[in-house]
Amino acid sequence: MAIQLLNGVVYGGLLYLLAVGLVLIFGLREVVNFAHGALFMLGSYVGYTLAASGQWWLGLLVSVVFMAAVGCVLDALVFRSLRKHDHIVTVLITFGLLLILETVVTVTWGKAYLSYPVPKLLAGTVEIAGSPFPIYRLFIIAVSLLVAAGLAAWLRFTRMGLYVRAASTNAHVTSIQGIDVDRLSLVVVGLGTALAGLSGVVAGPLLTLSPTMGNYILIDSFIVVVIGGLGSFGGAFIAALLIGQIHNLGAIYLPWAATMLPFLLMIGILIWRPTGFAGSRT
Amino acid sequence: MSLLSFHDVHALYGQARILNGVSFDIGAGERVALVGRNGVGKTTVVNTLCGVTRIERGHVAIRGKAMRDLQRYTAAQNGISVVLQGRGIITNLTVEENLLLGAATGRRGPWSLASVKQLFPILEERKASLGLALSGGQQQMLAIGRALMANPDLLILDEPSEGLAPVIVDELAELLVRLGNDGMGILLIEQSVGLIRRVAERFYVLSKGAVAASGPLADIGAEEFQQHIAI
Amino acid sequence: ADPLKIGVATDLSGTYASLGDEVMRATRFAIDEANAAGGVDGRKVEFKSYDTEAKPDLARRQVEKLVMEGYPVVTGMIASGEGLAIAPLMERWGSIYISVVNKADELTGANCAKRVFRVNTQSAMDAATVKPWLKERKEKKWAVVAIDIAWGRGSATLFSEAVKSTGKEMVAELFPPANTNDFAPYIEQIKKAGAEGVWVVLAGRDAINFAQQSKQFGLTDAITVAGVSFTTDGTVKTLGDAAKGVFGIINYSSTLDTPENNSFVKAWTEKYKVPPTNFEGEAYLGYQVLFQAVKDAKSVKTDDIAKALPGKTYDTIMGKLVMRAEDRQLLKPNYFGVVEMVNGELRPVVKTTVSAADVAPAVACKVN
Amino acid sequence: MSASIAIQGLGVERRYGGFRALKGVDIAVKRGEIRGLIGPNGAGKSTLIDVLSGRVRGQPGKVLLDGKDISALKPQERRRLGLARSFQRTNIFPALSVEQQLRIASWAVTDAGIEEVMAELNLTALARTPAAEISYGDQRRLDLALALVGRPSVLLLDEPAAGLTVEESHGLATILRDLANRWNVTVLLVEHDMQVVFSICDGITVLHLGQTLAEGGVAEIRADKRVVTAYLGTEA
Amino acid sequence: MTSVVDKAAPAKRPAMPGTARILGFAALALALGVAMPWLVSSKLTLSLTTQAIVDALLATSVGFLVLQNGRVSFGQAAFFGLGGYAFGVLVARQLVAPELALLLALALPTLVAFLLGLVFARIAGVAHAMLTLAVGQAFYEIAFRWRELAKGDDGMSFDLPPRIFGFASSSLQDPAVMVVVAWSALVLALAGLALFVNSRIGQIAAAVRDNEERARFIGHDTAIPPAVVYAIAAFLAALAGVLQATYNGYIAPQMFHWSLSGTALIMAVVGGAQFIVGPAIGAVCFFFLKDFAGRFAEFWPAIVGTVLVAVTLLMPQGMVGLAFRLWAARRSKP
């Protein structure tokens, strides 16, 4: 049982890393980013070449930096010009981006499935509750906790964090206070995309690399964002852990309904609280 | 030297021209009122300064320098604070966080968290409440306090008396006069003639998107001033 | 003479895009080869391909387009649902479908339709291959992990029956949904059930995710792992070490040592630098059968080809094979093997061969 | 209970978390009366209107309309019984034109004509403009117009003159007086513009820290020392 | 907060034409549809057009929800699938007369949507999108897993009954016939929607969309009108589903899948969701774009993606939105 709970935390942690990027981008740009899964996929592929040749950590670094740059470009070229328009209009753009990115990756790396190595430092297993548990999975938990704590501290205790929270609620008023929201969102979208890159590499050793890999985790991340309450970072964290557990325990105790459980949970929560756990927006 | 001046500004909302050649200016320590009927374009003047409406012709100058590319943050970064009509409180942030936001430009001066809270004690009392939990008048105080936090050279207030209790309006009038005497420029957009007469030295009347009359307030009787606004 | 026009509707961008890629390579190889040899019976061979994204409704639309654009001989679809969706339309559209990947028994069984032919191995034939292997194994307790779709459920049932009939015990039957990201809960359950062997009915992405994660959990080293469609050439290449020692059914292998196959593998390797995979082999088989039928029919009219195809014996890379007249399933041998090092590379290697007669499924087809 | 009381709140309480915004307020407004409701910022005036109109529930507390307990009714049911309100923070339909939203409002009542309301509130010229595109003051008048459609019997107005020009505030005062005199409409008026309050109110209730501080005629309240220091200042 | 400056002003909607004009347009369009098989000789074109019209109906359904309720749905395919499945299963099992099957296949999704709408209308924005996605996926899972119903993930082919409403139903699988049927359905649907928007309940729904709270305070019940809109939208989706099932003689779980809902949404927005005809036009264009891009094999996603990005950046109001703006600009010039 302890192992099962731990496994839930692993998957929840991965979902959190993705979901928090969505939350960041949605907050500032009101962009429902359907390309986020594709960015996760791209990040994974970018790190792959180095990781597969033994330079796992370098691959991680390169992917994060590269994806941050991609995020900045995306924000400056695309999201900025759409800020005056409705959410659904930007959904189209991100959907278009998703299609383009998939083709770019297909052309660059081919369609064959690829698999990531586990970094040497983290290979092997440790005994937990009398059975072997991969060290790498503990690493995933550590990374997501670190990111969660770092983000929370940044948002709560720094000036910039305050501006981000302010701009996420009302960008107009925030900019009237003398804050360049476009510059702020360059940082925030860059960060959100970098996190997609980070999670892409971190998830690599668990998941098969394929140009469509992002699609299979995107919906779960959206569920996390919505359950947590749109734009809420703390809510996303709790929701991610919850969905992680539901996935694991559902697969064991209610296998016939396992795929439905996250959806049912979301329906229940939204009917009870239309804005999710911690949200005040829709 | 004038802090802010509009030179024959024509401005558009989409296709609709709202400002038809507005010109005015405010210098340091001047207390100026901008008045006019509902819908003549007073708020549009503020929006134009904040880059919300598009300038078709003419230009806006800050400290004598023509501003080519007005962004929403331009005014604040040049020492001009705005109290928005409808207050613009960030509902998800606490009272204190809203105030801190006002200090984003990092300009120094007499106004700080402590002095603003002293001015409006309720803001100290409710400092941890979210913006959305305040009553209308409390939000108005917060909006004024936030604008002061920036220690501006020019303070623009778009109908600040709205929702404030008469005693607080009294205090506001005194405050604005004091600020003006200390050298801060005040641009007061108002409907309450009482407040205008207590605060402003000069006035501009806006009508059909242009300045229709202007002059010192001392020279003009209450009746005549009313008629000006009503044109 | 009129050219032979083939429509290839396959997955180019969906879940099984990598399989679609293999089908396309075999298509190009076979057609180039035929044209280089002066065409089939002197007729040039042309093809056109459309993407089905492995979605049945899209497959239907794309096949209709291919047929209406003049490519009436259709092949290439991956998912069984795609094949089943278009099968009943072949007669209406005056076209022919040759399955090279679809596994569902119904396609040439309960749902068989006129003008539908299959050259690849169907599920029932795979199941018949398991039993002889299982008999020899000493593991007593078995678990099965099967994808939760018709193919997975069906294969799992056949495997359980085989386990019971050989006097062994089933300790867990797990059905993860398609495109599962995290197999940890399933791996834990296999461990907990105390299985000594696990039978895996997963393909593509799912197969790789499972193999990778069970290796990390130390499962692969602790118990016997075997499966169907699990150790394909493609997945083994992706997995590397994680696939070593895994057993599995092999439908075609480039290591088959027959003169026909050797010359095919040689030509292929010259062109693509790597030996053909199992799917590439089976897809190529489809073209071999088709081209011979066209030669016999001396026509590219689908009516004539459809008449020529069934009941004949074909010379193929897998030997002389019969296209059974009743259900139009090509009867072919099947293999069981294990992933081993060959010439410094990990590959599935054939260990047991089961003859075509032994794996031939019962005839369940009624249309004729 | 006198039958002539149009709207009444009994022991109305309201809590936000641990904060008591209303601490048991009683209020009763007679038919045809214009009652001013004044008090410092944060006194609980809007909250009281919210409870009376059904936007929030009193906890506890009772609301009576013409002597009938309506505490359990939904806002739309109260409106159909003739209880209408306006909002302090403008609350209109931004995408609909002025005329269209007033027409939609008229369907819920007795298909009253809306031209009269538009004319009285100077909205006729803006009839075809979407509400998002009219100025703040015009939006405030539209908010009020939405409450006036179909001439409700009880009007709860939350700072209707805020944002209006002096002239229009006068005009508004005249309309309200006229409604009360000619049609016997009952008005509970929250307003910080003392010229309006003093010129039209029959009586005034002063709220302070969630409680009734004073109640009485205009002259009486203007002279009340406590009210002057807590609220009126130089306006007294 | 001032609603005036916070967000760009909502897109200006054209005034809806009056009843007589709507009916006039509809009659004209119907006549054009009947002539279509004589004007177009290629069977392939007719068949593709038929399928594009089915997509147009589904996109209209999604777009109407955006237009009238301000709600983005990622689950409209649920009703498409429900319509198709109800019809397919009833016909394949010969449980009821085909005419009744048709009726049930349209009524069931409509009713389900009405009931769901009573609850879902309260939830807005992205949360609503995810909620509808969840419901749609629930139906998908059921269709995918329940093999006894219609062969689960494999999907089910079925034969049409020999006659429906007295006509030989096999003609419904002839593109030259089906294209007229589908076109007429689309035209009638669009005309019906235009009439609805003008109706009282339609306008009240628009008010609820804009500001639910205020709608209550002006005395309207705010549960029923949006739910009616859900029901109407679902009816159109079900109609599209029935048409598709009939034309193909085949149903599969993909009919419920959220990606179909998502595509329909894209079509609607590309065309311009603030106009009644926008989604249908967007759907037809998108359908033929995708069909064209299909020639480039696996590169089609990049082509479609690039066009999507370009179109969105160039005309964020959609195709009809742009046309309307150009037209308005020309008219305003002397």
Ligand SMILES: Nc1ncnc2c1ncn2[C@@H]1O[C@H](COP(=O)(O)OP(=O)(O)OP(=O)(O)O)[C@@H](O)[C@H]1O
């Ligand atoms: N977002 C907008 N789109 C189009 N027109 C607008 C928009 N906002 C305001 N307007 C128009 O601009 C004109 C001026 O509005 P503005 O808000 O500047 O008036 P104002 O003088 O501030 O009035 P008030 O005293 O009511 O605040 C109005 O007639 C209004 O119709």
Ligand SMILES: Nc1ncnc2c1ncn2[C@@H]1O[C@H](COP(=O)(O)OP(=O)(O)OP(=O)(O)O)[C@@H](O)[C@H]1O
């Ligand atoms: N949602 C809320 N959560 C917490 N506190 C609230 C909430 N709404 C109102 N309050 C508090 O309740 C008190 C009464 O508020 P209310 O809006 O009724 O005041 P008011 O008398 O209308 O003031 P004003 O004249 O400023 O509009 C205020 O102190 C306010 O801060």
Ligand SMILES: [Mg+2]
């Ligand atoms: Mg204004």
Ligand SMILES: [Mg+2]
């Ligand atoms: Mg109030």
